[in-house]
Amino acid sequence: MSKKAIEPNNINGPILVILPRFIGDAINSLPAIELLNNLYPGKKVCLLIRPYMRDVLERAEGYDFELIEDARYHPNERIGLYRFAKTLKASQFSMAVLLRGSFIEAVLAKLAGIRYVVGYAQNGRKPLLSHPLKLNECHHYIFRYCRLVNDAHGKPLQSFSLPRLRANKAQLTHPEPHATAVYIGGKNKATRHYPVHLAANALTKIVAQTQTHLYLLGDSSEHHDAEELRQQLARKNIEATNLAGTTSLGELVDTISAMDAMITIDSGPMHIASACNIPTLALVGLGTSPFSLVAPLTTHCQVITSHSTSLNEAEIICAIEPEYLAERYLDLFK
Template sequence: MSLQAIDPRHLSGPILVVLPRYIGDAINTLPAIALLNELYPGKKIYLLVRPYMREVLQRAHGYDFELLDDARHQAEEQVSLLGFAKTLRALRCSMAVLFRGSLTDAVLCKLARIRYVAGYAQNGRTPLLSHPLKVNHCHHYLFRYCRLVNDIHGKPFEKFALPRLTAKTLPLKQSQSRATGVYIGSKNKGARHYPEELAAQALLRIHQQCNTRFYLLGDPSEQQDMEELKQLLDAEGVQVANLAGKTSVGELVDTIAAMDAMITIDSGPMHIAAACQVPTLALAGLGTSPFSLVAPLTPLCQTIASHSTSLNEAEIICAIAPQEVAKQYLDLFS
């Protein structure tokens, strides 16, 4: 089906952008938001975000948007779908761009009486979209988000810029030590988790070859796992600080931006590091999406992919040897 291109000159009201629910995905929508800024200079663009994500997007300098908390997901006094639709209706938005494949979000925009609603035709929501696009599952996620903006406007763009975050400066550097952030997840990350024992061996090898101080990162649920990793490293005299559970989401961005390098699994911290232009080593086992579709496109991110033949999903990432992690880490600075 051929879609009629939207003419930016004919849109009078603001634009609503519905962001994905995860931090890494939300960061990856920034190039598409930059395209909207170019198409609609000076027009108000609302980014509908879950409240916990606000601190991250406040560090997305160079983009023109206003953050709008999704009241359906507030910790206290959650608002119903119908109640929130009334709030959006008062904004008189002319267009909504859905970067999530959610049926509920399409219903929300319909109830908010938004004329143009663009999104991928999935999850039974096609009748609710004025501009449904067929998703190509081979496209990189950055490409998918940008295509959603580009195609509905008649394909005026040929390229997009990579996402970028500008963090607050933190005084983490100590003497001549190289600051390295480490995020291996914990058991709550399932098959993406790189075991503490293997991580300890990799970090010890790095410590033996260069003057490095490691900063273990994570959320409160990962604090104990990172403490176990810290104890393994303390026993070997490795410089290490456990920051898991001790930073807000915004402070996590600032901390990662202060690093000389990152070692991470496929995760939000990986995308934060890429957007902050921090040299990154990504450990890729079995992810929530094919890694080729979510891997940061910056050359500053190098990947070690598992070549495991194990039928046990949790064992796949274990095929990434600690000595290979150490070697690739040192190659980041060669």
Template sequence: MGNKVIVSSKLDGAVLAILPKFIGDAINTLPALALLKQLYPTQRVCILIRPHLAELFTRAAHYGLEIILDDRHSRNKHQGLYGMASQLKHQNFALAVLFRGSLTDALLARLAGIKNVIGYAQNARRPLLSHAFKLNLCHHYIYRYCKLVNDAHGRPFTHFSTPKLIANESKLTLSKQGKNIALYLGGKVKGTRYYPQKLALQVIQHVSTIQNINIFLLGDQSEQAEMEALAAQSISKGITICNLAGSMSLAELVDNIGAMDAVISIDSGPMHIAAACEVPCVAIVGHGTSPWSLVAPKTRKLIALTHQSMSLSEVDMIQDIEPARIYHSLLELMRDQHTNQS
């Protein structure tokens, strides 16, 4: 492997994992963090995360992780590289695992005086790593993260688990007799992953034909106005719908998704949350930020609808996925769920 194997029983000190900044990527690190906890059961395993992710990890408390907010990216308390390194230096970290390919993250670990720094040899940071590995761009993200931990420790593991979030009880008024379905179709801020409103309305019309259905719209504050417009169009057609866009914290988003019978989502954070909460999901996959095969949730409770578009416009590709196809996939998922519960 080209690196000296780290023997966990001989490492004296805490463990630091520096996480990615996006929701889906952060969720995908959970299996690797579980491996770290197995290797270091009596030591602190800390995660350095962006402040906006803190609430997400309140629903991952079962992993036994200690959260450290990365104040380099805080709105209220900005702290530079050296200030953050000084803060970490006082916590006696013996090992750092870099789940991002960032040069500054590698520099941060070194400035914090961490002797063992594990990461992929990319972005000119090999000299800063004690254990540098070659990145295979064909590996799934979960596999990449787990491989870093496993290879550096002499490959003690043969398998990894799927990510798991535990939702608290939702405060929503939910249908007990019928079905509760959440839709996250994105706003224009999602670029090529955005499912256009004219098609989104058709999806809602199809879903509304299901008997005793409760429909919820999801979205963040940047998508609130677009979801309000979509809800208004739905209501004008006699469809009862609840618009939650912009009204939830990230923890509440996990709780609400966890309470659903199924979710329809573009390739984004809510899709990964649904998978981690074991909620059936129909994924609408347009031209994403990463190849689908690298980020697809590892769950059997998901139907991924990919496009076969011949368009030269990346924005238009997702329109190849027809609303009726989404609806029928939802029905298939719900039938499977009912069969498994019977």
């Protein structure tokens, strides 16, 4: 970056941070928010979020920010780009940090009259940025977000903390000594989905060796897959609770936080569990990004990586054997 570093004394108005669109990415952006809090103690920091993210980010622990729902994506009454930019302009933001790499977000910041706009010079938006950075695609996503804040200010900070969520207390429905959340996704997760029959075999072995109740998680589109898993377990006399499609995102955070352990695919729930410090097994086949770039950095999350040689992308995750998954689950508590 050739531009002169931003001096905090020159930032008189509030700061706008445009968050990524997915839950896991939004959670990974929290360390960058903390860096802004460190650089601007007491300064108003506003996070521009998709409306569905509110319940999750309201549970962020130890950060100082306000939430602004992006009216362009309101489920009931959306407004256009120019009208929304006019709304933001009235708040007189001095700086915007674009944690989402789309061109339209840079246009939004420009139309809102924000003087300092920090972001990666990608998707043709470099002319719209006051402080464009070159993206290093080898950097972890948390590092990428934090670097936008740190580099634009002349690299005054040396490290970042990991994301933190604080959940509300959730009342579990079963009395077993332990509770385990299970999220294998649905067919909508394509190559990340761990097949139901493999999950059923692994969970059968786990329940045979532990006193744990299984809580199956997912959204409404994944209820059928979770119910199929519950029924396969029931045929083996194993009771499981299917919560897929029955919880809000906030309740999902609360439920995961109440668990003793979690088994999950590469997903938003994986990042929620990590931010809540829940011992987690992450099943990784072929994802939407290289897993090394999005993997939770906490030691509470252990990764089971497929070593498949299959040329069928959907079968890569199938190389994670149920017996090995069960062994790794038991290792979580050693």
